[in-house]
Amino acid sequence: MAKKINQISILLFIFSLALLVTQTCSSHHKRRKHTLNQIVKVAPYIIDYGNGTIIRDPIATPSYSPPPNNPQVQSRDITVVSNPGYQLRARIIIPTRHDPARKIPVLLYFHGGAFCIGSAFGWGDTTYLARVSAEANVVGISLDYRLYPEHPVPAPYDDAWAALNWIAAHKSSSGPNLDPWLAQYGDLNRVFVGGDSSGGNIAHNLVIRATPGPVSITGLFLAMPYFLGSKRVPFEPATIIYSPNYRIWPYVCNKCEDGVDNKYINPFTPKAVPLGRLGCKKLLVYTAEIDELRGRGRWYYQQVKASGWKGQAQWIEAQGQEHIFHISKPQDPATTKLINDFSAFINN
Numbered sequence: 001m002a003k004k005i006n007q008i009s010i011l012l013f014i015f016s017l018a019l020l021v022t023q024t025c026s027s028h029h030k031r032r033k034h035t036l037n038q039i040v041k042v043a044p045y046i047i048d049y050g051n052g053t054i055i056r057d058p059i060a061t062p063s064y065s066p067p068p069n070n071p072q073v074q075s076r077d078i079t080v081v082s083n084p085g086y087q088l089r090a091r092i093i094i095p096t097r098h099d100p101a102r103k104i105p106v107l108l109y110f111h112g113g114a115f116c117i118g119s120a121f122g123w124g125d126t127t128y129l130a131r132v133s134a135e136a137n138v139v140g141i142s143l144d145y146r147l148y149p150e151h152p153v154p155a156p157y158d159d160a161w162a163a164l165n166w167i168a169a170h171k172s173s174s175g176p177n178l179d180p181w182l183a184q185y186g187d188l189n190r191v192f193v194g195g196d197s198s199g200g201n202i203a204h205n206l207v208i209r210a211t212p213g214p215v216s217i218t219g220l221f222l223a224m225p226y227f228l229g230s231k232r233v234p235f236e237p238a239t240i241i242y243s244p245n246y247r248i249w250p251y252v253c254n255k256c257e258d259g260v261d262n263k264y265i266n267p268f269t270p271k272a273v274p275l276g277r278l279g280c281k282k283l284l285v286y287t288a289e290i291d292e293l294r295g296r297g298r299w300y301y302q303q304v305k306a307s308g309w310k311g312q313a314q315w316i317e318a319q320g321q322e323h324i325f326h327i328s329k330p331q332d333p334a335t336t337k338l339i340n341d342f343s344a345f346i347n348n
């Protein structure tokens with residue numbers, strides 16, 4: 001009797017399993033979009049169709065702006081490195097009025113956009129870097145590094161490294177693919193590295209990697225840098241876990257271990273190179289008061305100070321300002337102040 005019941009229940013089980021499979025298959029077509037292939041939007045960065053296709057959010061497609069319309073500078077678009085399959089491009093900007101007999105500092109700069117959007121040739125970035133070049137009297141190089149989804153992290157870091165090596169190649173006066181402006185005006189004893197948001201993250205990772213590097217780096221400038229971590233730090237909102245900046249990281253670094261505690265995005269993990277080994281002499285961290293990334297920017301500055309690092313560290317917060325205000329609001333007095341502060345950091 002018990003055996004019979006057992007057989008019946010096994011049959012029933014197989015039957016219901018079969019029923020389930022048939023139902024799933026028949027409704028498969030209709031439900032496709034909602035269950036199996038649910039669309040995930042991480043605006044304004046990407047759209048994940050859930051079927052293996054991930055595209056850059058069309059509202060954020062990189063726009064090309066011509067070189068800056070600023071009489072105080074000259075600018076050209078150049079190829080930094082020509083690799084099989086892709087050209088690493090940059091916009092180089094020099095001040096119009098400077099003494100040609102004297103060399104000026106070099107600034108390698110990285111735009112923001114969570115590793116997947118933005119461009120070195122964007123209008124806001126171009127307008128800003130032209131002003132920095134004129135104000136701080138530097139050779140500005142805005143690097144158009146590769147982006148996700150075509151090129152996940154660490155491609156941008158490799159491009160940054162390639163660009164630094166290309167700058168270092170200008171130590172000798174002749175060689176393939178040297179830039180005449182950089183060769184003539186660039187002082188390779190005063191190389192600065194900086195960036196906005198994810199560009200700040202790239203700048204940090206470059207300086208960490210450049211210990212030693214092909215050229216010594218004088219200063220690191222981080223504007224509202226993009227760092228994350230699973231443990232909250234002071235001034236970091238708990239709601240950050242719902243934000244696009246938080247949700248985009250596993251996409252752009254799709255082969256990385258440890259999620260938001262990966263050493264690239266969380267410089268405070270035991271796996272990261274200790275901040276005390278930062279390969280430069282000066283640091284300026286710039287945060288904005290109304291920015292979810294503010295807490296971790298401050299924390300970065302404090303941790304560098306606490307690490308026993310031998311350099312000079314500085315931190316400035318723009319009151320009442322939002323993330324990347326200096327790109328989105330070029331006319332704002334806060335932007336002028338940021339550029340002045342940045343210039344003082346380079347020249348003092």
Ligand SMILES: *[C@@H]1O[C@H](CO)[C@@H](O)[C@H](O)[C@H]1NC(C)=O
Nearest residue numbers: 037048049050051052053054
């Ligand atoms: C995924 O879905 C999108 C939108 O329907 C479509 O454009 C794309 O071709 C699909 N990709 C694959 C691999 O089926």
